Every structure is written in structure tokens, then in C-alpha cells.
Amino acid sequence: MKKLRNVIIWIIISVVVQSGILYYMNKYMFKNITKVSYKIIKSEEKKKTLSISVPQDADGIQVSATGKYVSYTSNSTLHVVKMGTGEDKTVKLNCDFSDAYAKWRVSEDVLVLIEKVENGIKVYKYDPSTGESQQALDFNNNAITYKLTRSSSSIIGLQSNDLNTIMYLKEQAVSGNLYIDRLDISGENVKMPIGITKVGDYYVFKAEDKVVLEDLENNKIVMATSDSTQNLDIPGVSNPKLLNVDSQGNVYIGNIVNDKITEIYTASLNSKSKSEDSTFTANWNKISLKEPIDRKYVYVSDLGDIYIVDHLKGEILNAKNNNSRVASFNNMYVTMYGDSESGGIISRDLDNNKLIETPIK
Template identity: 20%
Template sequence: MKKLRTFLIWTVIALIIENGVFLYFEKVYLVQGSSIKAEKVEKRKASDMKDVSIPSEAKDVKMSHDGSYISYLEDGALKIGDRTKGTVKTVKVADYMSINYTKWVTDGNFLIIAEKTKDAKKPYIGFYKYDAVRDDKTELTDLDLHKDIINLSSSKDNIQDMAFATSSNVMYFKLGKTSDRCDIYKINVMSQMEKVKTNLQGIDTIEVDPVNANLIYEQSGMVKINTGSKQTRIKNLSEGNVLGHSDSSVFIAKGKSDSISEIVYGDVEKPTSSWQRISLDNKTSTKNIFLTSGGRVFVNNSNKTLTDLTSKKNIKYEGTLLDVNDRGILCEVDGQSKVVELE
């Protein structure tokens, strides 16, 4: 009885510590440097917001989850278009750093930014969270306030992809190196940066399993899962392209990247034979497929329409298609942003 009581006490203590870590990450780490103010927020339609300028030379144009903000690079500077006001501002970057890669989180107006030092002798990449609402940038650190950085072996190394799910509080970063090789780093639930894969070859898209927070990556046409101690291929899937994830499923386009006719999605712990399937009427490239965080799949057609693969409805747009999410379709028309509202 005494041993059982001792075991139960230590079990409770362990649960308290574990929950405390997750609570810290969610309530402190992700909002550090920001003041909290309770207020009633009226949800605005993306199409009712104001247009912002998008220069013809803009690169890497992306839209925040609710369509309120647009990010892009102009001559190396990171610009944020605020569609609630119709204004554009420049994110401040230290003189000795440059923007390397950016990605919006899927359920908030936060941009994760990778910045690389300009010093070729001691190159490294640091990571920041930019709060678009407050125009506030905070450097990512672990629980001891040590900076989450990646020291580079070459100044030519760059972040090529990011993957994260806010439900798991885990982030993965693909660091591209020479000779088509890469390393993959992870910020774990303790907010610590660690290398999980070294010198991999033929790596394309990386993703995160939203259920178990394991790394998923595409390597030479094969989709693999890394659980830390081992890596395995997804069962019953000979060739595939990772599209992304929703709250509980991973989406994979089957076949070669330029000839996709079917998309499957489900729990990576289960064989793909039990997954849900979406058939395409015509074969297309993965470049024409857009997956939203809510699990909606769209195909871009040559006649300036997007097809919703669930409802089979076609949605018209103007200009150049830039991005798609659950709130709308972002286009550039005559140097201005245009967002087509999604139902």
C-alpha cells in the first residue's frame, strides 16, 4: 500500500510538471512580449477589407489565416500589408541580419520569421514571432531564455521549409545545404532547438503529424514518418507528395508531382487503405493544388477558376493567384490585392 501511495504521488507530480510546460508554451511562450487585453472582436469578411499595394517585383506573397494581413518580400525587406487599414509597413530587421524565410501560423495573425546573419565568418539563423496586430517582433527562446538559433557550417545554408501545428506546440525547420542535402531541426515542447535529422538527400516538403507531433517528410517521391527512434514509410503508399495537414489528418497527393489524379488523407498511424480519398477529374500538378488548414482542397484551373474538390463548385478570380486559405483567395490585380471570399 505504501509503495502504491508513493507511485500515485509521483505520478500526480509528473502530470503537474508536464501540464505546466504545455501551459507555459501556450500562454507565455507564444505570447511573450505581448500585453493581453480582453475585448469583443467582430469577425470581418475578408472581401470587405481594404486593398493594399503589391509591387510587381514582390516575392513570397502570403496571406494570414483570416485574410487581415499579407506578407511579401520587396528588395529583401519584409513588408506587411494591413487590410484592416489599407496600409503597408516594413518589419524591422537588425542591420547585420536578413530575412531568410517566413510562414504564417494557421490559427492566428502571427508570422514565424527566420533571419540569417550577414557575417560569413560566424553565420547563424535566428527565429522570431511577429505579431501583426501589435506590430511586435519577439525572438524565440527556450524556457531559460537561451536563443533558439541554428549555427551554420556555410553562409550559403538557408531555411527552405517550416512545419508546425499549434495543437502540439512543436516546430520543424528544413535547413537546405549544398549538394541537395539538408538537416532538419525541431523546437520541442520545452522550446529547445534540436537537430533531428542530418545530411539527408532528396528532401522536399516537410510536415508535422498534428496528432502525435512526429516529423513527416517527402524524400525522393516517398513519404516517411520520423518518430525520433526510427523512420518508416507510410503504409500502402508507394509514391506520394505531402500537401499539408488539417486538425487531425495528413493530406498526400498520390503519384508523380506533375500527374496527380487522387488525394488521400487520414491518420498516419493507420494504413492509407483506410484513409479518405478525393478523386480529381483531370490530372494536375501539385503546384495547382491548395490545401487549407481547415481541410479544404482546391485545384487551380487554366481558365482562372478554382475548383473546390468537395463541393465541385468553381470559383472565379481575377489577375494572378497568390494564395488560398479558409477565408479567401488572394490575387494581385493591377498592383493591388484582391480577395475573393470563400463560402
């Protein structure tokens, strides 16, 4: 009986000692080992600088939404080139080259083609990946020919609302007057009842059936819908230049002094005007530029990025971030595309007949 008691006591002691040792090791010896930390590293494929060959007479250079394709004209022919491979496709047209107009959509790599025919215009979507064009159809899947509001006019501009089927066409009449028409892909092409006969640059809202345009005759910026117009006046600015309307409904207007932009004004146009007259009341924010600059060297993206192109130094500066440099390029500046998340610069090497795409880093 005494021996059994001693065995039980030693067992208890052994358990206590082992538990104590394990507690000590877990609490102190393995303290830094048992705590595991980790970090997720996102690996994103960075765009590389690309170069393609183009003919010496290449003109009308445009870049697609993602920078994947570039279009140009050469010898009265429209071409589309894939930047990654240099593959060059000729876009087939059903009319004379002089009676056609083409422009990339701002949200996807699709080229919109407008062809003038005897009794109006036809609209096509060109897919550069397949080289195929698809004509706009009505609700019964029949091909549509839209009537021109002025039969002798030529289409010289196109801006589309990427959330529906509305396009705003800019037409030039034989008289030289410049008009805006509203084309509903599933309906018809109608005149915009705004009474403006000298329309300059213009941009549409991405989420609304609304357009902002330049009235060149009266030197004003106007916001218009199918049934109303409002002036966008900026105190102290007598010579405004429309730069863009971003995806959030913010307008960007430059102040022109001696043919150059000295500052940029921006305001939201989403709120309703409290004014009883034809002027839209907005809260304007001013962005001063480092120095006056030509309009062609200012780029405003759909995200509201404001980039200034220093074509002499080959630099792209961010006007909203103390003119910090975001990219550099060589050769002659052509255009920009995209935004701070996935954008780039297209420049041209005239000596070697090359187009170079440089990403914004």
C-alpha cells in the same frame, strides 16, 4: 327567503354561462392567436472582397491564417500589409535580408522570423497589429540563440506544431542537401535522425510531435518522430506528392502522372500501425479529379477541404463535393488560406499592381 334563493340561482347561472363563454373563446376563437412561434436568425458579418496596392517587384507573397494580413518582399525588404486598410509596415531585421526567413503560423496572425547570426539562429514572433517583434526566451526569460546543426546551412522552411513549442526547420547545406531539424523553443535545435538528405515538402501534426515528409531521393512519403520512421506506401502509386496533414491527423497525398496530380489519397495516421516492418498500414480513400492538374492549383485546408483552382476560368472547385464551385476570382491566382468556414483566395492584378482577396462563399 324566496327572493334570496332566486338571487343565488341567477348568480350560479351567470357564473356557468361566463365560464362557458370564456372556455369557448379560449378553445376556438383564440386558438391560433395564443400559439406563438419564433425563429432565431443568426446575423454573421460576411467578408468582402478587398484590394491593396503592392510594388511591381513584390515577391514571396504569403497570407496570414485569417487573411487579415499579407507579407511580401520588395527591394530586399520584408513588408506586412493589412488587407482591410492597405497599411504597409516594414519588418525590421537584425541581419541581412538574405540571412532571414519568415513564415506565418497556421493558426494565428503571427509571423515567425528566423534570423541567422554568427553563432546560430534567433527566432522571433512578429505581431502585425503592433509592428513589434519578440525574441524567443528560455525558462529564465533570457533571449536564446540556437545552434545550427550544420553551421553553413541556410533556413529555407518552417513548420510548427501549434499546440506546443516544437518547430521543424528545413535546412539547405552548401552541398545542396536538404535536411530537417527539430527545434524546441525552450530547449535546443537538434538533427532529426532519419537518414534522409533530400527532404521535399513536409507537414507536422497539430497535436503530436510527429512530421510527415517527402524523401525525394527515394521517391517516398515518410512519417517520422525523434526516434522512428515509417514509409507511407499506397498500392499502385509510384510517384506520390505530399499535399497536407489536417488538424485531425489525416494525410493527403496526390498521385503524380506526367507531372500532374490525377487523384488524391487520404487516410488517418492517428491509429498505430499493425505492420512489423517500416511501413505504416493505412486505409486509403481515393478521390478522383475531374482532370489532371498541377500541384500549385490544389489546396488542402486544415479542416480537410480539398479545393481545385481552375486558373483559366477563375473558379475554385470543391473536389469532395462533385467539383461544385465555391468561389470565383479575377486576375492571376496567388494562393489560398483558411477553410470552408472562413477562407479566401489571393489573386494579383499585374496591370494595376494590386492584390485582391476574395472570400470563399
